[in-house]
Amino acid sequence: MKPALKPARLPEPLYRLCAYFLPRLMFLRSEHGAQIHWGDIAIALQDFPAELQDLGSAEFWQEWMQRWSRLGHDYVTLANESCSVAGASSAWRSAAACFHWAEFMYFSDPVWKTQMRQRVKECFMRSLEHTELSLCSGEFMHGEVRIPYYLVLPAQKVVSETAWPCVILSNGLDSVTEVEVFAFAEQFLARGIAVFMFDGPGQGINVGCNPIDMQFETVVQQIITRLKTEPAVDTDRLGFFGISFGGYLALRVARYLGQQFQAVVNLSGGPRLSPYVTLPRRLKEDFRYAFMGGDAIEMQNIFDQLALTVQEQSTTDILSIHGALDDIFPVAALEDMHQALGDQHPLKVYPSEAHVCLNYINQYSIEVADWLAQKLAKSVG
Amino acid sequence: MKPALKPARLPEPLYRLCAYFLPRLMFLRSEHGAQIHWGDIAIALQDFPAELQDLGSAEFWQEWMQRWSRLGHDYVTLANESCSVAGASSAWRSAAACFHWAEFMYFSDPVWKTQMRQRVKECFMRSLEHTELSLCSGEFMHGEVRIPYYLVLPAQKVVSETAWPCVILSNGLDSVTEVEVFAFAEQFLARGIAVFMFDGPGQGINVGCNPIDMQFETVVQQIITRLKTEPAVDTDRLGFFGISFGGYLALRVARYLGQQFQAVVNLSGGPRLSPYVTLPRRLKEDFRYAFMGGDAIEMQNIFDQLALTVQEQSTTDILSIHGALDDIFPVAALEDMHQALGDQHPLKVYPSEAHVCLNYINQYSIEVADWLAQKLAKSVG
Numbered sequence: 220m221k222p223a224l225k226p227a228r229l230p231e232p233l234y235r236l237c238a239y240f241l242p243r244l245m246f247l248r249s250e251h252g253a254q255i256h257w258g259d260i261a262i263a264l265q266d267f268p269a270e271l272q273d274l275g276s277a278e279f280w281q282e283w284m285q286r287w288s289r290l291g292h293d294y295v296t297l298a299n300e301s302c303s304v305a306g307a308s309s310a311w312r313s314a315a316a317c318f319h320w321a322e323f324m325y326f327s328d329p330v331w332k333t334q335m336r337q338r339v340k341e342c343f344m345r346s347l348e349h350t351e352l353s354l355c356s357g358e359f360m361h362g363e364v365r366i367p368y369y370l371v372l373p374a375q376k377v378v379s380e381t382a383w384p385c386v387i388l389s390n391g392l393d394s395v396t397e398v399e400v401f402a403f404a405e406q407f408l409a410r411g412i413a414v415f416m417f418d419g420p421g422q423g424i425n426v427g428c429n430p431i432d433m434q435f436e437t438v439v440q441q442i443i444t445r446l447k448t449e450p451a452v453d454t455d456r457l458g459f460f461g462i463s464f465g466g467y468l469a470l471r472v473a474r475y476l477g478q479q480f481q482a483v484v485n486l487s488g489g490p491r492l493s494p495y496v497t498l499p500r501r502l503k504e505d506f507r508y509a510f511m512g513g514d515a516i517e518m519q520n521i522f523d524q525l526a527l528t529v530q531e532q533s534t535t536d537i538l539s540i541h542g543a544l545d546d547i548f549p550v551a552a553l554e555d556m557h558q559a560l561g562d563q564h565p566l567k568v569y570p571s572e573a574h575v576c577l578n579y580i581n582q583y584s585i586e587v588a589d590w591l592a593q594k595l596a597k598s599v600g
Numbered sequence: 601m602k603p604a605l606k607p608a609r610l611p612e613p614l615y616r617l618c619a620y621f622l623p624r625l626m627f628l629r630s631e632h633g634a635q636i637h638w639g640d641i642a643i644a645l646q647d648f649p650a651e652l653q654d655l656g657s658a659e660f661w662q663e664w665m666q667r668w669s670r671l672g673h674d675y676v677t678l679a680n681e682s683c684s685v686a687g688a689s690s691a692w693r694s695a696a697a698c699f700h701w702a703e704f705m706y707f708s709d710p711v712w713k714t715q716m717r718q719r720v721k722e723c724f725m726r727s728l729e730h731t732e733l734s735l736c737s738g739e740f741m742h743g744e745v746r747i748p749y750y751l752v753l754p755a756q757k758v759v760s761e762t763a764w765p766c767v768i769l770s771n772g773l774d775s776v777t778e779v780e781v782f783a784f785a786e787q788f789l790a791r792g793i794a795v796f797m798f799d800g801p802g803q804g805i806n807v808g809c810n811p812i813d814m815q816f817e818t819v820v821q822q823i824i825t826r827l828k829t830e831p832a833v834d835t836d837r838l839g840f841f842g843i844s845f846g847g848y849l850a851l852r853v854a855r856y857l858g859q860q861f862q863a864v865v866n867l868s869g870g871p872r873l874s875p876y877v878t879l880p881r882r883l884k885e886d887f888r889y890a891f892m893g894g895d896a897i898e899m900q901n902i903f904d905q906l907a908l909t910v911q912e913q914s915t916t917d918i919l920s921i922h923g924a925l926d927d928i929f930p931v932a933a934l935e936d937m938h939q940a941l942g943d944q945h946p947l948k949v950y951p952s953e954a955h956v957c958l959n960y961i962n963q964y965s966i967e968v969a970d971w972l973a974q975k976l977a978k979s980v981g
Contacts (some may be wrong), residue, residue, distance in 0.1 A: 224925065224952040227959045228619045231612065238609045245638035248690075250631050257626035257638075258959035297963060303973055305790035306966040309629075313962060409686035544605065571605040578608045578639035581694060582678060585687040592684055 227265040242577035252401030253315035275500040291317030311346035343397040368417040383413035384456035384595035391463030406588035436475040477534030482594035489548030490527040542572030608646040623958035633782030634696035656881040672698035692727035724778035749798040764794035765837035765976035772844030787969035817856040858915030863975035870929030871908035923953030
């Protein structure tokens with residue numbers, strides 16, 4: 220006898236396992252950034268095989284990948300069938316998001332992962348066809364590495380600037396520009412700030428193809444040099460924003476390039492990572508994949524090299540948002556930083572939140588964007 | 601000893617109870633419509649008392665209401681504290697959504713419910729301050745009942761129409777214009793169609809103050825008469841869209857006013873309701889509240905009066921979207937209608953979905969809006 224049909228739902232055991240990262244999947248309300256709906260989770264994950272429910276196993280993420288990928292293809296079909304620009308755009312956006320969630324924790328087949336991230340980009344660009352977004356995309360070389368980027372200008376409102384202030388946004392380890400970063404970028408756009416987004420070495424489309432640059436500030440310096448040639452951007456008013464591992468990169472940028480930035484936002488990065496061996500299994504793989512590293516000893520060496528010492532002064536203001544329960548970047552080092560830098564380093568700690576404080580993403584994204592917008596406003600005198 | 605802090609999450613037993621309406625809470629991606637984030641659910645419902653977990657009890661919804669209301673107030677604070685238009689707008693939108701979810705299944709105190717729905721409206725209007733949306737709001741009298749409405753015109757794009765086609769959208773029993781209806785309305789706006797949204801008798805702000813009109817088409821006729829005085833609206837190209845009980849109202853509109861509409865969308869309404877006594881407890885109360893009815897016999901009388909017979913012809917095209925497992929409007933009567941009307945009544949049935957097919961809201965909203973847009977396009981000859 221076939222089991223009775225019932226509406227799709229995320230199975231309870233899987234809910235138990237995944238509850239902590241559901242706010243990551245649903246993320247932040249976005250107009251153009253790729254995003255899923257709740258029903259997508261229910262459809263993709265219904266009847267997920269009980270025997271595979273171990274987040275630490277490659278089999279789990281293989282099954283997960285296939286399911287999200289299938290749903291992504293359904294959206295591609297819907298996009299191709301839609302007779303309207305708005306309908307196609309909406310379906311492409313959903314497809315892009317599904318392909319991202321398919322690959323975000325999948326590390327078994329690097330070729331496939333790269334293809335999937337390429338597909339995210341393609342679907343995203345299709346979703347933007349015929350929009351009025353002032354977006355230009357391009358790429359530049361950082362050494363041997365191709366760095367794709369998007370520069371988006373705010374919509375022309377009543378008061379038009381001759382040149383916009385600009386925020387450079389960095390991915391973390393497993394995010395993509397078209398989903399997570401874009402959602403944050405819109406917060407700045409809405410406040411009259413241009414945004415520059417990019418896939419650095421080991422990020423976005425580059426992940427698994429080349430390692431994250433240990434001197435990431437050299438990539439950012441190159442971006443600043445490029446932006447200086449953009450007449451629409453006022454490089455005297457630059458901000459930097461990084462999320463998760465990108466928050467750590469933001470701290471590096473503050474340290475090494477601080478004089479070129481009005482302000483820097485560190486979203487849940489910190490000066491020091493937890494010891495490599497203490498990380499959850501999947502996260503170990505995430506770091507190993509992004510740094511193209513080897514065994515635990517090599518990875519710990521990398522972690523040691525990454526560590527930033529606390530300084531007594533900063534050449535730019537830094538806002539940090541952190542969860543007290545963060546087990547990737549322990550909060551203590553940020554508290555030390557706050558102690559040392561005082562008003563130059565406002566630190567908002569959510570006592571009951573973990574890495575990236577995702578339950579509060581809507582609330583703090585407002586506060587963060589407001590803070591940065593104030594720092595980038597034209598000074599009156 | 602205090603329990604260890606951990607990130608907010610929807611407790612598992614509550615997830616089990618609420619899973620079927622999570623896609624209702626998360627609803628449809630919307631630019632201006634009020635909407636929550638996943639973290640809001642986790643924050644509002646964390647540590648929900650185990651002893652109250654009975655969806656059929658008033659105590660459950662009392663607790664639920666208080667929690668969402670508290671979160672709504674947090675967003676009001678955030679809105680007032682934000683130093684940017686974009687930040688305030690975003691926080692007001694979240695506040696409006698929280699206040700709606702606070703009251704949507706709360707029927708114990710009609711005065712409070714009305715106040716809460718008033719607050720939804722206020723927060724929503726605050727969220728629209730300084731937006732470029734071409735929205736005008738107003739009200740008219742239907743007999744003794746005050747009917748508030750919003751008329752929104754599409755953004756002026758390259759090809760500007762002299763007068764826009766227009767879709768009139770109807771609420772169901774427990775939705776509000778500012779949340780669910782607005783999200784659908786944006787789909788039409790994005791396709792160059794004006795939208796007219798309203799709180800009819802027994803709907804939105806009127807629920808519990810006056811009953812749903814048994815001849816609801818008289819309200820719609822009045823709206824058409826108003827729209828004829830709007831130079832921006834082309835009343836030769838009108839559509840009607842109703843969701844849930846509003847879908848039933850759409851069928852009434854097709855029946856009694858069909859000649860005035862190019863096309864009608866019935867989203868999960870049907871010609872006949874299930875017997876009153878077979879409805880789940882909370883839904884009984886929902887109907888009783890909206891019709892201001894009495895006991896089960898009186899309610900069944902109302903249901904009997906509402907029933908529409910199947911006709912052999914229709915004066916307008918009707919698209920119905922329905923879940924085969926719908927236990928409020930059984931699908932069989934729609935299949936009969938489809939049998940009788942053929943091509944005039946395309947019927948899309950999701951075999952594994954229940955009322956309003958909420959897991960597929962993103963997918964079918966694209967198809968529905970595309971269908972209606974084609975029906976309202978200027979004919980070439």
